[in-house]
Amino acid sequence: MSASESSETALITGASTGIGEALAREFARHGDDVVLVARRRERLDDLATELADHGVEIHVLAMDLDDNGAPTRLWSTLEEREIAVDTLVNNVGIGTYGRFAESDLEAERTQLRLNVSVLVELTQQFLDGRSEGAVLNVGSVAGFVPGPHMAGYYASKAYVNSFTQALAAEHRETDIDVTVLCPGPVDTEFQERAGMGDSAVGSYLVYTPEQVARAGYRGLRVGETVVIPGAAMSLLVVLLRFVPRSLQRWGGRLVNGDR
Numbered sequence: 001m002s003a004s005e006s007s008e009t010a011l012i013t014g015a016s017t018g019i020g021e022a023l024a025r026e027f028a029r030h031g032d033d034v035v036l037v038a039r040r041r042e043r044l045d046d047l048a049t050e051l052a053d054h055g056v057e058i059h060v061l062a063m064d065l066d067d068n069g070a071p072t073r074l075w076s077t078l079e080e081r082e083i084a085v086d087t088l089v090n091n092v093g094i095g096t097y098g099r100f101a102e103s104d105l106e107a108e109r110t111q112l113r114l115n116v117s118v119l120v121e122l123t124q125q126f127l128d129g130r131s132e133g134a135v136l137n138v139g140s141v142a143g144f145v146p147g148p149h150m151a152g153y154y155a156s157k158a159y160v161n162s163f164t165q166a167l168a169a170e171h172r173e174t175d176i177d178v179t180v181l182c183p184g185p186v187d188t189e190f191q192e193r194a195g196m197g198d199s200a201v202g203s204y205l206v207y208t209p210e211q212v213a214r215a216g217y218r219g220l221r222v223g224e225t226v227v228i229p230g231a232a233m234s235l236l237v238v239l240l241r242f243v244p245r246s247l248q249r250w251g252g253r254l255v256n257g258d259r
């Protein structure tokens with residue numbers, strides 16, 4: 001599709017690497033202007049230079065979304081710069097790894113803020129008073145099961161998966177599309193940031209950020225509510241519905257390092 005086919009603007013959080021970076025490429029490739037949000041300005045600037053080749057406008061907003069009041073400040077910065085957003089992509093997210101009892105409480109708080117609170121605040125402020133637009137939230141296959149050794153992370157993604165499906169239902173009869181993108185393991189900086197050395201997640205069935213971004217973009221545009229990239233992952237999610245919860249918990253312990 002050429003750049004002239006769309007003059008919409010997508011805002012993508014966590015766009016400096018991984019799935020967010022791939023999503024930014026996907027939106028720009030389809031002719032959307034893009035707002036890139038993350039902390040590492042140089043990476044965002046480099047990506048902006050690359051994406052400008054698509055003939056779209058790229059805006060860079062380097063900020064720490066974990067800071068107090070970050071979502072409100074983000075929207076007011078956009079207002080000052082007269083940038084109107086049509087599609088909100090809540091992609092930012094981190095994982096904490098290990099037994100919860102021994103976890104770093106500040107890291108747990110940051111995880112909850114980035115994965116849940118920031119997403120909720122940005123979405124509410126985006127949707128309030130709006131009659132058209134789109135929201136793409138990045139949940140996870142992890143959100144369909146409990147995750148021993150990544151308890152907070154799996155629970156945060158359960159929130160995103162459930163919350164987004166409910167919003168999609170609330171907006172069924174409107175011109176607002178709401179989609180949750182639920183990838184399985186993806187090869188990004190995520191695992192290293194989370195310190196998941198002992199986990200078997202990522203040992204098999206790993207997807208690329210590009211595969212995930214393509215599926216997410218397409219799903220949003222065709223109006224799918226839940227997008228699970230990859231046939232094998234989709235099948236796994238269907239099969240998980242028939243697995244007793246006790247077995248899900250046991251499997252989670254095995255996969256995440258209690259071997």
Ligand SMILES: NC(=O)c1ccc[n+]([C@@H]2O[C@H](COP(=O)([O-])OP(=O)(O)OC[C@H]3O[C@@H](n4cnc5c(N)ncnc54)[C@H](OP(=O)(O)O)[C@@H]3O)[C@@H](O)[C@H]2O)c1
Nearest residue numbers: 014016017018019038039040065093140185186188189190
């Ligand atoms: N990788 C997987 O296996 C996988 C599977 C399912 C779902 N997901 C979900 O996909 C999403 C993206 O993950 P990813 O795998 O692409 O992770 P990633 O490679 O670690 O990228 C995370 C992004 O978030 C940004 N970020 C982190 N902390 C931030 C902060 N305080 N303020 C602003 N930006 C911040 C990072 O940029 P800066 O460091 O520059 O700020 C980076 O752009 C997450 O929601 C994750 O839960 C990942």
